[in-house]
């Protein structure tokens with residue numbers, strides 16, 4: 389099938405490459421000329437396991453094209469996917485300017501029937517706004533071409549985006565048109581082989597499903613973080629509690645890992661956007677507000693623990709920091725807990741020596757050159773002359789360090805473990821002070 393994808397970010401690029409990989413002909417269009425030029429040169433702007441291979445091979449084989457030419461892109465696809473950003477507005481609601489701009493562009497250039505599909509995460513009612521933006525555009529051209537607007541939210545996770553897209557748990561489609569349903573079945577046939585993963589519903593339910601999924605996952609994380617904080621007061625170990633509750637299949641083990649808060653471009657933004665949607669219709673979403681509040685607080689926990697350990701005085705101290713990305717296997721630093729931690733350290737007069745397997749360039753881009761931030765080539769190099777080690781992201785490379793080397797290198801034998809990846813008793817035996825999240829030691 390002929391597909392156009394607007395936006396070559398995490399979602400657009402993965403969608404385009406995966407659809408091309410199963411044989412569709414995809415044109416990816418972006419307003420960022422630099423990004424498009426890099427993609428044409430085989431340079432993938434984001435770190436995402438497995439993505440470079442399928443982008444390059446499908447580009448070379450002619451099934452995947454990159455362009456800034458919107459007219460050409462609109463002419464290409466029967467299906468027009470919108471996968472542009474929906475960042476938070478000042479009041480937390482989703483900013484739809486990019487989505488609606490794409491709708492107008494499609495209306496400006498289309499000259500046959502189009503199926504317009506929103507893949508971006510958009511509030512309930514957005515399909516109506518896309519429809520009306522297109523109607524306005526077509527009216528201005530005095531044409532009455534037909535078009536459908538459907539919703540097809542994306543559930544991929546960064547760091548596992550290609551695998552998630554290739555093997556989805558479900559493919560949600562919001563539409564009231566049988567033609568669209570048939571077209572979406574054909575498009576996704578290769579991803580829908582073993583059992584039917586396609587869930588068709590009305591557009592509003594599909595739009596809400598996306599927010600409900602992210603809000604539910606964020607709620608699980610804030611819940612376990614809240615219990616972890618209680619565990620610290622009552623002398624329990626959250627890791628035992630986590631296993632104790634996860635073993636109940638009604639609860640399950642997934643997404644109940646305590647830590648230093650959830651980050652990324654989606655949970656923080658989507659929880660706020662859903663609460664904002666609720667407010668707009670006169671409903672106060674108390675639980676969602678609390679989920680966000682607990683998370684904000686959780687992001688300050690690492691600093692508070694370190695501050696307390698050093699008797700409220702971190703001025704002049706140097707902290708070794710392992711992990712900058714908001715989670716492993718990505719270079720994405722959006723809303724990362726590491727940023728809250730680093731900025732609090734600077735505020736307290738401390739400096740940072742940091743290492744991340746993929747997010748060093750992104751850190752440099754965000755903070756530039758400054759004397760209180762040293763980006764080191766290895767995790768070991770961060771430890772030299774540092775007062776303590778803090779782990780913010782649980783990259784596999786951090787799980788089994790040489791603890792004796794850690795102890796010898798640090799001025800104070802202290803590890804603050806923001807993801808509970810170490811065994812407190814092992815470290816205790818080695819003479820290293822250990823502070824985790826919700827641990828009883």
Ligand SMILES: NC(=O)C1=CN([C@@H]2O[C@H](COP(=O)(O)OP(=O)(O)OC[C@H]3O[C@@H](n4cnc5c(N)ncnc54)[C@H](O)[C@@H]3O)[C@@H](O)[C@H]2O)C=CC1
Pocket residue numbers: 394395396397398399400417418419420423471472473474486489490507508509510542543544545546653654
């Ligand atoms: N990042 C993720 O893991 C996931 C994101 N989503 C949702 O998907 C949407 C996109 O997110 P990301 O891919 O992370 O965004 P992103 O910020 O990485 O990429 C968006 C791209 O759209 C481009 N763009 C903006 N206006 C455009 C226009 N008029 N025409 C063509 N391109 C245009 C930008 O230049 C940028 O390259 C958001 O709504 C997000 O909530 C959904 C599931 C997962």
Ligand SMILES: O=C(O)[C@H]1O[C@H](OP(=O)(O)OP(=O)(O)OC[C@H]2O[C@@H](n3ccc(=O)[nH]c3=O)[C@H](O)[C@@H]2O)[C@H](O)[C@@H](O)[C@@H]1O
Pocket residue numbers: 509542543544545546547602605609642643644645646647648649650651652653654655714715
């Ligand atoms: O809408 C989106 O963009 C995506 O948002 C999340 O994906 P993502 O943000 O890429 O990453 P997650 O693996 O969900 O992690 C989000 C944050 O939660 C934290 N987390 C996750 C799980 C857990 O048990 N504990 C925990 O603190 C992670 O460290 C990370 O900071 C969802 O998992 C995807 O299904 C969704 O498509």
